[in-house]
Every structure is written in structure tokens, then in C-alpha cells.
Amino acid sequence: MIKVLVVEDDPMVGKLHEHYLTQIKGFQLCDIVRNSDEALKIMQTKEYNLVILDIFMPGMDDGLQLLAKIREQEYDVDVIIVSAANDKDKIKAALRLGAFDYIIKPFEFERFNLALNNYKSRYNLVEEQSILKQDELDKTIIHQDTDVEVTLPKGLDKNTLNTVWSEIIKIDGMFTTEEISAKVGISRVSIRKYLEFLKSLKLLSLDLHRGSVGRPVYKYKCIDKNANIIDLYIQ
Known part of the structure; x- marks a missing residue:
């Protein structure tokens, strides 16, 4: 199970993340915090596999500083940005700091679902095998938009x-x-x-x-x- 920390100051968006995550197999929402300071504090005591991170938040100037801190302190965690920030400088900065994906608000379940299933495919591949083949890596890193298992919300057939x-x-x-x-x-x-x-x-x-x-x-x-x-x- 992929353990998730959500860093989001808007309670309504936090609830949306919580609802969406219950619809996608293989993910467990462990905690929701409202700013970067709370995120760093809780990450000192608990381990996560994935952080879903907003950019505009109180505390530090923005979520990009938190992402930089995560990399600087070498936390073994991946990050997906979900933010209303759509200017190219912030997007480029997030990707340079190693964000796995960048989702622009407002967003639909289908895009969120695709991002998390892309991530799950890579996570499972890397965690389950000690030696990887090039074609396997290509499917999860180069061609993230293809050959990805998508899942229906719970209750739908x-x-x-x-x-x-x-x-x-x-x-x-x-x-x-x-x-x-x-x-x-x-x-x-x-x-x-x-x-x-x-x-x-x-x-x-x-x-x-x-x-x-x-x-x-x-x-x-x-x-x-x-x-x-x-x-x-x-x-």
C-alpha cells in the first residue's frame, strides 16, 4: 500500500483529495496537513511514499520551498504537485526539483487518477525488482501516458x-x-x-x-x- 501525505491549506480541496484517493486502489491517505511547517514536522516522525503538495500555502513562501527541503534533507518520498499555479517558472522549478507530476487546479478525477496510476506503475516496478530492464523503465518513465492501468471509482462496474x-x-x-x-x-x-x-x-x-x-x-x-x-x- 502506498502511504500518502496531503499538504493542502484549503479544507475543501483536502476533502476532495481524500475522496479521490478512496477511489483508487493501492493508496492509503495517512495524514492531511495545512502548511509546509506541519509537513516537515510530521515527516520527522512518520514515513510516507508519496506527498501530494499544493504550492500556495501559509508558512514558507510556497510549496516549492517544501519540495526543496524534502530533497535537501533526503526524505525517501515522491511528490506530485496539485496547484492553481500555472506559470511556467513554477512548473519548471517543480519539475527540476523532481516532482513526479504536476496537476493544475481545477482538475477532474480522470487526470488525478491517471497521475496516481502512473506513479503506482513506477513505484511497483522499482520496489519489486532489484534489476530493471530498459523497456520496463521506458513504460513508466518515458511513456507515462501509455499502457497505464486506470481504475473506476468504487461501486462502478x-x-x-x-x-x-x-x-x-x-x-x-x-x-x-x-x-x-x-x-x-x-x-x-x-x-x-x-x-x-x-x-x-x-x-x-x-x-x-x-x-x-x-x-x-x-x-x-x-x-x-x-x-x-x-x-x-x-x-
Whole structure:
């Protein structure tokens, strides 16, 4: 199990990290701290494999100084940056200091999922083998965006997702949760989880529509019926 420390001053983003991490196999969120000083203090007494780090925080000027301290003090830990900082100087500095990945806020689950599964692939390869082959390294270092296992959020099934998606791409125009639920044959509560996941992949949009009679109705619409990203989850 990969032990994770989250360094994030925004409690809402911290909760989002916590929620996302529970959806990805192989990771254990151990602690959340709100600034660099707290991070250095807790790292003196506890060991982690991965730090998910914001850049703009109280305490030190920013998370880049914490990343520099981590390298200076030779902590055996990897770092993924998740930050609203999108200027090239900060991104270049983070990568030069050895950040494994850099995710720009706001972000979707799919990008977070990809980053962590890329990391898990490399972590498992390095930890499990004492001698590595070039092609194995290439898959996890040079070609991080290919041949990566992606995982569905807990509670979702790839066969059901495939069925839901197959029904959606048959529809021209908008549709409701109830309509897809009837076509697939599962409850509205369950179908909503699949629709929200597809929305997080930017395959669906959701809009509020007011009819002439009755309450407003939320309707989904397929944005891209030919998107390849869905294949990662249903193959």
C-alpha cells in the first residue's frame, strides 16, 4: 500500500483529495496537513511514499520551498504537485526539483487518477525488482501516458459502464436520469453515479431545464460520442 501525505491549506480541496484517493486502489491517505511547517514536522516522525503538495500555502513562501527541503534533507518520498499555479517558472522549478507530476487546479478525477496510476506503475516496478530492464523503465518513465492501468471509482462496474455508454450514444439530444435508468435496468441512484463519472470525464454535460408545468428537470447531453478515453475504462 502506498502511504500518502496531503499538504493542502484549503479544507475543501483536502476533502476532495481524500475522496479521490478512496477511489483508487493501492493508496492509503495517512495524514492531511495545512502548511509546509506541519509537513516537515510530521515527516520527522512518520514515513510516507508519496506527498501530494499544493504550492500556495501559509508558512514558507510556497510549496516549492517544501519540495526543496524534502530533497535537501533526503526524505525517501515522491511528490506530485496539485496547484492553481500555472506559470511556467513554477512548473519548471517543480519539475527540476523532481516532482513526479504536476496537476493544475481545477482538475477532474480522470487526470488525478491517471497521475496516481502512473506513479503506482513506477513505484511497483522499482520496489519489486532489484534489476530493471530498459523497456520496463521506458513504460513508466518515458511513456507515462501509455499502457497505464486506470481504475473506476468504487461501486462502478466496467460492464455496466459499457452498457450505460452504449445506450447514451444511441440518443440524439438530451436525456434524463430516469430515461437511462429505464433503458439499462438499474436504479436511478445507481445510474446517477455512472452519469456523474462520465460527466467528470467531460463526456456529458448537465443542464437545468424548466418545463411549462411542474418542477425543473436536469438533463444530460453527450458531448463527444467518439471519445477514446472511455475505452480505458471498459476494455
